[in-house]
Amino acid sequence: MYKILLKEDLVPGIHLFKVAAPNVAKKACPGQFVVIRIDERGERIPLTIADWDEEEGSVTIVFMEVGTTTRRLAWLGTGDFITDFVGPLGLPTHIDKFGTVVCVAGGFAVATIVPIARAMRREGNKVISIMGARNKSLIFWEERLRSVSDQLIATTDDGSYARKGLVTEPLKELLENGEKVARVIAIGPSIMMKFCAKTTEPFGVKTIVSLNPIMVDGTGMCGCCRVSVGGVTKFACVDGPDFDGHQVDWDLLFARQRIYLDEEKRSLEQWQGQSGSCS
Amino acid sequence: MAKLNLNRVPMPRQDPKIRGRNYNEVALGYSLEQAREEASRCIQCPKRSCVEGCPVEVDIPGFIQAIRDGDMPEAVRILKSKNSLPGICGRVCPQETQCEATCSLAKKGAPVAIGRLERFVADWERANMPSAGSSPVLPKPTGRRVGIVGSGPSGLTAAADLAKLGYSVTIFEALHVAGGVLMYGIPEFRLPKEIVQAEVNYVASLGVKIELDSVVGKLMTIDELLGNGYDAVFLGTGAGAPMFMNIPGENLNGIYSANEFLTRVNLMKAYRFPEYDTPVKVGRRVAVIGGGNVAMDSARCALRLGADEVYIIYRRSEAEMPARREELENAMEEGIIFKLLTNPKRYIGNEQNWVVGMECYEMELGEPDESGRRRPIVKEGSEFIIDVDMVVAALGTRPNPLVASTTPGLETTKWGTVVADEETGKAVKDKVWAGGDIVTGAATVISAMGAGKRAAVDIDKYLRG
Numbered sequence: 001m002y003k004i005l006l007k008e009d010l011v012p013g014i015h016l017f018k019v020a021a022p023n024v025a026k027k028a029c030p031g032q033f034v035v036i037r038i039d040e041r042g043e044r045i046p047l048t049i050a051d052w053d054e055e056e057g058s059v060t061i062v063f064m065e066v067g068t069t070t071r072r073l074a075w076l077g078t079g080d081f082i083t084d085f086v087g088p089l090g091l092p093t094h095i096d097k098f099g100t101v102v103c104v105a106g107g108f109a110v111a112t113i114v115p116i117a118r119a120m121r122r123e124g125n126k127v128i129s130i131m132g133a134r135n136k137s138l139i140f141w142e143e144r145l146r147s148v149s150d151q152l153i154a155t156t157d158d159g160s161y162a163r164k165g166l167v168t169e170p171l172k173e174l175l176e177n178g179e180k181v182a183r184v185i186a187i188g189p190s191i192m193m194k195f196c197a198k199t200t201e202p203f204g205v206k207t208i209v210s211l212n213p214i215m216v217d218g219t220g221m222c223g224c225c226r227v228s229v230g231g232v233t234k235f236a237c238v239d240g241p242d243f244d245g246h247q248v249d250w251d252l253l254f255a256r257q258r259i260y261l262d263e264e265k266r267s268l269e270q271w272q273g274q275s276g277s278c279s
Numbered sequence: 280m281a282k283l284n285l286n287r288v289p290m291p292r293q294d295p296k297i298r299g300r301n302y303n304e305v306a307l308g309y310s311l312e313q314a315r316e317e318a319s320r321c322i323q324c325p326k327r328s329c330v331e332g333c334p335v336e337v338d339i340p341g342f343i344q345a346i347r348d349g350d351m352p353e354a355v356r357i358l359k360s361k362n363s364l365p366g367i368c369g370r371v372c373p374q375e376t377q378c379e380a381t382c383s384l385a386k387k388g389a390p391v392a393i394g395r396l397e398r399f400v401a402d403w404e405r406a407n408m409p410s411a412g413s414s415p416v417l418p419k420p421t422g423r424r425v426g427i428v429g430s431g432p433s434g435l436t437a438a439a440d441l442a443k444l445g446y447s448v449t450i451f452e453a454l455h456v457a458g459g460v461l462m463y464g465i466p467e468f469r470l471p472k473e474i475v476q477a478e479v480n481y482v483a484s485l486g487v488k489i490e491l492d493s494v495v496g497k498l499m500t501i502d503e504l505l506g507n508g509y510d511a512v513f514l515g516t517g518a519g520a521p522m523f524m525n526i527p528g529e530n531l532n533g534i535y536s537a538n539e540f541l542t543r544v545n546l547m548k549a550y551r552f553p554e555y556d557t558p559v560k561v562g563r564r565v566a567v568i569g570g571g572n573v574a575m576d577s578a579r580c581a582l583r584l585g586a587d588e589v590y591i592i593y594r595r596s597e598a599e600m601p602a603r604r605e606e607l608e609n610a611m612e613e614g615i616i617f618k619l620l621t622n623p624k625r626y627i628g629n630e631q632n633w634v635v636g637m638e639c640y641e642m643e644l645g646e647p648d649e650s651g652r653r654r655p656i657v658k659e660g661s662e663f664i665i666d667v668d669m670v671v672a673a674l675g676t677r678p679n680p681l682v683a684s685t686t687p688g689l690e691t692t693k694w695g696t697v698v699a700d701e702e703t704g705k706a707v708k709d710k711v712w713a714g715g716d717i718v719t720g721a722a723t724v725i726s727a728m729g730a731g732k733r734a735a736v737d738i739d740k741y742l743r744g
């Protein structure tokens with residue numbers, strides 16, 4: 001059992017847990033993830049490690065409510081327990097001195113990009129971060145990301161805060177305006193990562209994306225997480241989750257993410273029926 | 280000598296029509312009368328050829344005689360002195376190629392049903408001697424620590440034997456339950472999880488610590504274990520990484536590896552979705568590729584989930600199928616359709632990326648290959664299409680490279696298996712032993728247990744100096 005040391009509601013539908021997992025905290029690196037299972041009946045789902053504190057023995061995760069598991073998770077609070085918390089899984093993000101690195105984050109992924117931006121900066125890179133949200137009410141950790149970046153650009157889809165538009169727009173401008181970008185790291189919804197990769201492709205700038213296919217074990221045992229990169233099948237949980245965005249077969253990823261649409265709906269209905277939740 | 284009785288007492292089983300839709304155990308087990316009748320068929324031959332067929336050398340005539348005498352506690356004692364997991368082995372050992380193959384009566388076509396009797400003894404013990412599984416008196420602690428990686432049959436056996444010798448033993452297991460393939464692979468209707476759990480509890484009762492959710496190679500490395508107070512490490516991580524054929528369309532929706540399918544169904548209990556949160560697709564027409572136990576288990580799970588038609592697609596003929604005979608027969612009885620001498624060429628998908636069919640070749644058998652089985656050869660121009668909406672690929676597994684890739688000095692073969700001495704399990708790296716599927720590639724429960732036992736002996740020898 002893993003204790004939730006702290007729960008923080010960041011914005012509506014996005015929550016932060018600080019979980020007591022001292023061994024995971026000792027080994028965590030930027031870009032890695034954990035697999036959690038709430039209880040005996042729960043599903044195993046992957047969540048990126050957003051932060052860790054070796055001294056405190058804690059690991060921070062930030063998650064967005066989308067379906068049954070993440071909504072059930074959102075019901076837990078400080079002092080509650082999660083049955084399983086396995087990690088750190090996946091390969092760490094490749095951190096090196098590249099020059100100028102642009103970190104692009106969409107939605108909840110602002111949390112997951114912070115440790116990457118921080119590590120890139122520590123390594124001596126110039127870090128330009130771009131963060132995007134649907135609207136003002138969903139903006140969080142802007143200051144935190146700014147504090148680990150040389151420059152920060154925020155966008156909202158509806159223009160209710162900061163710059164109006166999608167993250168790909170400032171990204172394109174940076175590249176067009178002659179900023180010598182050595183590498184782009186884009187993390188967020190799959191569609192956003194795809195378009196970031198499409199944006200950088202004509203400029204030939206290496207773009208790393210963090211793929212989020214459906215997973216079960218997260219250790220290379222089931223093959224559920226297969227993705228196609230450069231025409232070769234890879235298991236995202238052990239060969240990734242970071243891959244070269246220009247090589248990813250996006251259509252395959254999108255299709256495989258939809259395998260359980262019907263079941264996800266049924267599961268949510270059953271759970272909402274039981275819990276009497278009103279959403 | 281009594282007259283030879285060639286009538287094996289049949290195993291009572293659930294009706295195929297009914298069992299094809301439930302997850303309860305198929306084989307119901309002998310009654311005491313049936314067991315004694317079957318036991319009386321054993322002629323107690325002095326050569327004891329049956330024992331030679333058992334990888335852990337169970338005293339077969341001994342425990343059978345005890346059943347005959349009606350002395351069940353004695354049968355339990357004899358059996359368990361060699362095999363600490365009889366309830367499991369009696370159910371899943373491929374007896375027809377092991378103990379029952381070498382039984383003197385096998386020549387007459389009716390070997391003693393050793394596996395069924397073994398199962399009977401184990402079940403009798405669980406029902407009648409609830410405290411029998413409780414810990415034997417343990418020797419004085421040696422003060423030495425052994426780390427075991429993986430809680431499959433090899434790891435559990437090594438752990439139990441070392442704990443009984445006074446070592447402080449910790450098992451590290453990647454998944455959220457212990458038991459390895461016995462928990463995540465072999466389905467409930469063939470090996471009830473309660474039985475596996477009882478064995479795991481027994482091992483824990485010997486003082487063995489079991490650390491779940493611990494992926495060695497990620498959470499800690501072998502060298503870190505050895506540097507942090509572990510005097511020896513045993514690797515029993517199995518052969519858990521699925522293989523695919525690398526043919527077109529293999530990543531279509533609806534195509535599972537057997538590992539994923541069985542893990543969802545057995546470990547995550549998807550057959551009870553949505554009561555349990557993990558979903559699994561229920562195909563109407565399901566093709567399972569392969570001819571081993573894994574393929575049979577996948578096919579029978581698909582049937583139980585509610586498929587209309589389930590095919591086994593196998594590239595050789597029935598004689599070459601590596602599955603346990605009994606399960607092959609069970610599968611046939613349940614209505615699984617066998618398409619033999621057939622191999623997929625490619626999968627066909629629809630616009631939504633869902634599998635809708637597979638193109639197959641007809642095959643024929645050529646000369647025997649290295650494995651001694653006749654090599655399947657493609658019949659050119661024989662392609663035909665089967666409509667399917669779900670596929671389970673049971674094409675074999677190989678060791679997961681997670682541990683080997685993070686352990687310098689651990690030698691592996693080109694198949695990814697760890698190099699270890701067959702007799703002692705000693706790996707090339709100092710203070711490291713290995714056994715079970717990680718060394719042999721996918722094999723059997725009893726061979727994994729045998730390897731765990733031999734490694735425990737050698738680790739003890741080493742630590743005593």
Ligand SMILES: Cc1cc2nc3c(=O)[nH]c(=O)nc-3n(C[C@H](O)[C@H](O)[C@H](O)COP(=O)(O)OP(=O)(O)OC[C@H]3O[C@@H](n4cnc5c(N)ncnc54)[C@H](O)[C@@H]3O)c2cc1C
Binds near residue numbers: 068108
């Ligand atoms: C490596 C990795 C890191 C991730 N990190 C984060 C994170 O930091 N924060 C966050 O909010 N989300 C993250 N996700 C996504 C998160 O795992 C899914 O949102 C979650 O599993 C949804 O579960 P659900 O039951 O709430 O929703 P469901 O209704 O079951 O599904 C909703 C969506 O989530 C996807 N999904 C469902 N089950 C799984 C599963 N077992 N594994 C992966 N995806 C699944 C489906 O494709 C579907 O589109 C990550 C995914 C991966 C693969």
Ligand SMILES: Cc1cc2nc3c(=O)[nH]c(=O)nc-3n(C[C@H](O)[C@H](O)[C@H](O)COP(=O)(O)OP(=O)(O)OC[C@H]3O[C@@H](n4cnc5c(N)ncnc54)[C@H](O)[C@@H]3O)c2cc1C
Binds near residue numbers: 515682
């Ligand atoms: C579906 C199926 C049906 C089968 N049917 C039969 C049968 O009828 N009869 C028979 O004799 N055999 C059968 N087998 C084969 C048999 O189950 C295996 O040969 C046996 O389980 C091997 O035991 P093992 O201890 O080597 O490994 P496993 O049982 O594979 O256990 C290995 C354990 O190590 C864990 N692990 C792996 N990597 C790590 C890591 N890095 N850190 C921590 N833990 C790790 C795994 O999670 C797993 O729990 C079947 C196999 C399958 C898949």
Ligand code: SF4
Binds near residue numbers: 335368369393
């Ligand atoms: S352990 Fe297996 S091989 Fe040995 S006697 Fe029992 S059933 Fe036969």
Ligand code: SF4
Binds near residue numbers: 320322381384
């Ligand atoms: S070989 Fe067969 S008949 Fe002979 S002792 Fe063994 S089980 Fe009995």
Ligand code: FES
Binds near residue numbers: 216217218222235238
């Ligand atoms: S999640 Fe099972 S292999 Fe990647």
